[in-house]
Amino acid sequence: MKLTLRIWRQSDREARGKMVTYKIDDISTDMSFLEVLDVLNEQLTATGEEPVAFDHDCREGICGACGMVINGVAHGPQKLTTACQLHMRHFKDGDTIDVEPWRARAFPVVKDLVVDRGAFDRIIQAGGYISAPTGSAPDAHATPVPKPDADAAFEAAACIGCGACVAACPNGSAMLFTAAKVAHLGALPQGQPERASRAAAMLHAHDEADFGGCTNTGECTAVCPKGIPLTVIGAMNHDVLGSAIRGR
Amino acid sequence: MVASGTRDRAAVAAKESSAPRRNAAYRSTVGIKVVMAVTGLLFLTFLVLHMAGNLKIFFGAESFDHYAHWLRDIGAPALPHEWFLWIQRGVLTLALVGHVWAAATLALRAKRARPIGYAHRPKVQGSYAARTMRWGGVIILLFLVWHLLDLTVGTVNPVGNPATPYANVVAGFAPSRWPVTLFYVLAVVAVGFHVRHGLFSALRTLGQRTANGERWARVAALGFAILLCVGFLVVPFAVLVGWVGPA
Ligand code: HEM
Ligand code: SF4
Ligand code: FES
Numbered sequence: 439m440k441l442t443l444r445i446w447r448q449s450d451r452e453a454r455g456k457m458v459t460y461k462i463d464d465i466s467t468d469m470s471f472l473e474v475l476d477v478l479n480e481q482l483t484a485t486g487e488e489p490v491a492f493d494h495d496c497r498e499g500i501c502g503a504c505g506m507v508i509n510g511v512a513h514g515p516q517k518l519t520t521a522c523q524l525h526m527r528h529f530k531d532g533d534t535i536d537v538e539p540w541r542a543r544a545f546p547v548v549k550d551l552v553v554d555r556g557a558f559d560r561i562i563q564a565g566g567y568i569s570a571p572t573g574s575a576p577d578a579h580a581t582p583v584p585k586p587d588a589d590a591a592f593e594a595a596a597c598i599g600c601g602a603c604v605a606a607c608p609n610g611s612a613m614l615f616t617a618a619k620v621a622h623l624g625a626l627p628q629g630q631p632e633r634a635s636r637a638a639a640m641l642h643a644h645d646e647a648d649f650g651g652c653t654n655t656g657e658c659t660a661v662c663p664k665g666i667p668l669t670v671i672g673a674m675n676h677d678v679l680g681s682a683i684r685g686r
Numbered sequence: 687m688v689a690s691g692t693r694d695r696a697a698v699a700a701k702e703s704s705a706p707r708r709n710a711a712y713r714s715t716v717g718i719k720v721v722m723a724v725t726g727l728l729f730l731t732f733l734v735l736h737m738a739g740n741l742k743i744f745f746g747a748e749s750f751d752h753y754a755h756w757l758r759d760i761g762a763p764a765l766p767h768e769w770f771l772w773i774q775r776g777v778l779t780l781a782l783v784g785h786v787w788a789a790a791t792l793a794l795r796a797k798r799a800r801p802i803g804y805a806h807r808p809k810v811q812g813s814y815a816a817r818t819m820r821w822g823g824v825i826i827l828l829f830l831v832w833h834l835l836d837l838t839v840g841t842v843n844p845v846g847n848p849a850t851p852y853a854n855v856v857a858g859f860a861p862s863r864w865p866v867t868l869f870y871v872l873a874v875v876a877v878g879f880h881v882r883h884g885l886f887s888a889l890r891t892l893g894q895r896t897a898n899g900e901r902w903a904r905v906a907a908l909g910f911a912i913l914l915c916v917g918f919l920v921v922p923f924a925v926l927v928g929w930v931g932p933a
Contacts, residue, residue, distance in 0.1 A: 446805070457805050510806040536806035543799050606808065608817070609792070610799030611715070621895075638711045650799035651715030651792040653819065654887040660811035672895030675716055679893055682711035 439465045439531035443478065445490055446538045448547050455547065457536070467527040471514060472497060472504060474526060491550040499523040499663060502598030505605070506551045507538045512602035512661040520600065520663040540605035544612070544647045555601050557647035558615060564643035565636035566619040568628050587625045594622035594673075596664040603658035603666075609650030614658035616644045617674035618666045624677055635686050637677030715795065716891070722788040723888035725781040730881060730910065732778060737917035744924070747852040747933030754851040786827070793820055815883035822876045829873035836866075856932055859925035867922050874918045882911040 440463045448455025462478050469477075472494050479489035495503035499520040506521055508514035514524045529535065537551065545553040583591075595618075603614035620637050623629035629636070645651075652671060659668050711717055742753045760770040810817060832842065837854055840846030844857040859867050885907035894903055924930040 444805075507804060507806070507808070510804060510808040511811075538804055538806065541800050541802055541804055543801050606811075608808075609796035611796075638714075641711070641714045641716055645715050648799055650796040651718060653719075653792065653816065654883075654890045655816040656812040657808075657810075667897065668890070669895050669897055669900055672890045672893055672900075675719075675891055676893030676895050678711050678714065678716045679720070682717070 439467065439526065439529070439533075441465055441474070441529070441532070442534040443474075444534065444536045445550070446547075447490070447550055448539075449488075449549065451546055451548060455550075457538075465526055467525065469526045470497065470522055471508065471524040471526065472522045491548075491552045493552050494522055497522040500598060502600040505540060505600045505602055507536075507540065507605055509536050512540070512605040513600075513663055517660075518663055518665050520598075523663075540601050542604050542610045542649065544610070544649050545601060545604060553601070555599070557649070558599050558601065558612070560647060561612065561616055561640050561643045562619065565632065565639040566623070568623060569632060570628060581627050583626060591622050591625035594618045594625065594666065594670050597622075597662075597666050598664060600663065602661045602663060604649065606657040606661040607650065607652075608655060608657060609653055611652045611658075612644055612647070612649040613652035613671050613674070614662060614666055614668070616640050617670040620677055621670035621673040624673060633677055634681035634684055637674055638681040638686075641674070641678055715792065718788045718791055719887075719891040721784050722792075723891040725785040725788075726884050726888050728778070728781050729785070730885065732774075733877070733881075733914055734910070737914055740921050741917065743852065743855060743921055743930055750852045750855075751850060786823070789820065789823055813883060815879045816887075818876075818879055819883055822880045825873060825876045826880060829869070829876070832869070833873075852933055855921065856925055856930060859922040861926055864926075867926060870922055871919060874915055877918075878911040878915040881914060882907050885910055 440461070443460045443462060444457045445460065446455050447458045460478055460481075462474065462481065465474055465477065472492070475490055475492055482489050492506060493503045495501045497504070499522060502520075504520055504522045505513060508521065508524070513519060513521050514528070516524050516528050539545075539547050539551045540553045540555075542553075544557040545555055548554050597615060597618035599615065601612075601615070604610060604612045607613075620640055623636060624633050654668065654671065656668055659666065739753060739757075743750045758768045758771055765773075815822075835841045836843050836858055837851070838848075840848055840854065843854050844860070844863070845854045847854065859870075886903050889899075889903045889906075894900065921930070
C-alpha cells in the first residue's frame, strides 16, 4: 500500500517543530506501525536526511517504550494495542496519517516523536514501591493474598507506563498512570503500611510535575493499551482522602 | 566515606521533611475536586427539593402560594421569619463560589498542562456530558442570574409580585413568552447533562472504586439527570399547554 505520513519533526528540545509530509510506497499490511517508520527512515538515510526519532524497545507491547499519537488517537485506532503492535491492515491504501508526539508540559519533546517521560519516574520515586528488606525472594505463599485482591492488583499492575493516558487526557492529567500504581500496591498486604502516605506523596509528585487535574472524563481508559480501568482512580482518591483524614 | 554517608543521610532526611505530609492532600488536584464534589452534591440536593416543591403548582394557586410562604417560615418559631431562607441562600452562594473557583482552577491547570496542542484534533472517545462540563456550567450560571431576576426578585417577570408566586409562574411561561421558556428548557437540559457527568464524577472523587459501584453510579447519575429534567420541565410545559392556568 501507498501512504502519506505527516510527522512532527523537531531537531531538539529548544527547536520549533513542524509537521513534515512524506510519501511512502510498498507498505505491507502485515507491517507494524513502527516498521513503517523503519522503512521511512531507511529511505531518509539513503537520501542523506535525518531519520525520524521515535522510542521503541520490545516491539511486543510489553515494555511501554513506544508511543505516538496517530491520527489524533494515542497509539492509533486499534483498542488495547500499543503502536508497536498496531498493524497496517487497520489502514487503507492511500491514507494520510498524522503522527505526533505525546503532548504535555510534563513530557517535553526531546526530538521528533521522542518525549522525556522522566516525570513518571519522579512519581514512582515519590512512593511507587514498598519499603521491605531485600534479599532472596520470599516464598510465594509466605503472605496469603485473597484471590479478588490479587486479581485487582494484577489488573492495575498491567500498566506499562507508556504515557498514552496523559497524551489523550483533555486535562493533560496523569491520574490513570499514578492511580494504577497506587491501586496495585494498595490492593496487596505488603502495600498496607505505606498505603495512605504513598497515595498523598505520589499525588503531590504528580501535581508538581505540572500534570493537570483529573475530571473523570475517561479518555485515558479508552486509549490505554492495557485497559487499566477508571476505577483505579477511585481507589487512589479513596486513599488520598484517607491520608487527609488520618493526617499521614 | 563516613562523612559523605552522613551527608547523604542528612540530605535524605532534609528531603523527607520537606516531602508532602498532612496538608498536601488538601491542596492537591484531588483536594480541589473534593470541593467541587461536595458543593456539587449540595446543589444536587437543593435542586431535587426545589424541583419537588415546584410540583406543588399542580395542586392549585392557593396550595403553591402557601408552600412558597411556608418556605419563609421554616424553623419558626426558633428562627425568625425568612432566617432559614437567608441562611440557605448564604450557604448555597458560598458553595457556588467554591464550585466555580474549583472549576476555574482545574481549567487553568489543564490549559497549562498542554501548552502545544495536537495538529490532528484528538477524536473524542469519552462522554459528551463530560466534555461539556465547563461550558455547561457557564450556561447554568448565566441562567441562574436570569432565573433569580425572573422568579425570585421579579424584575424581568410580567407580574413580578413576590407575594403571588403562582401568578408569576403562569405569566412568566405564557405562550407569548416562548423565547424565555425555550431558554429555560435549554438551561434545564444543560443541568441534566451537568448532573449526568457531575454525580458520577463526584462519587468517584469521593472514593467510589469498584466496578459494580461504577455501574450503580452511572445509573444513579443518569436517573437524577432525567428526574431533574422531567420534574423541572413539566411545569413550564403545563403552563404552555394550559394545564396550569390563571387562578
Ligand atoms: C445547578 C447547579 C450545579 C450543580 C447541581 C452542579 C453539580 C456538579 C457536580 C455534582 C459536579 C461533580 C464534582 C466532581 O467532579 O467530582 C460538578 C462538577 C463541575 N461543575 Fe458543577 N454544578 C452546578 C453548577 C455549576 C456552575 C454554575 C459551574 C460554572 C462554571 C459549574 C462547573 C463545573 C465544572 C467545570 C465541573 C467539573 C467537571 C468535571 O469533573 O469534569 N457547575 N458540578
Ligand atoms: S495507565 Fe495505560 S495508558 Fe497510562 S501509562 Fe499505564 S499502560 Fe500507558
Ligand atoms: S516497543 Fe515495547 S511496548 Fe511498544
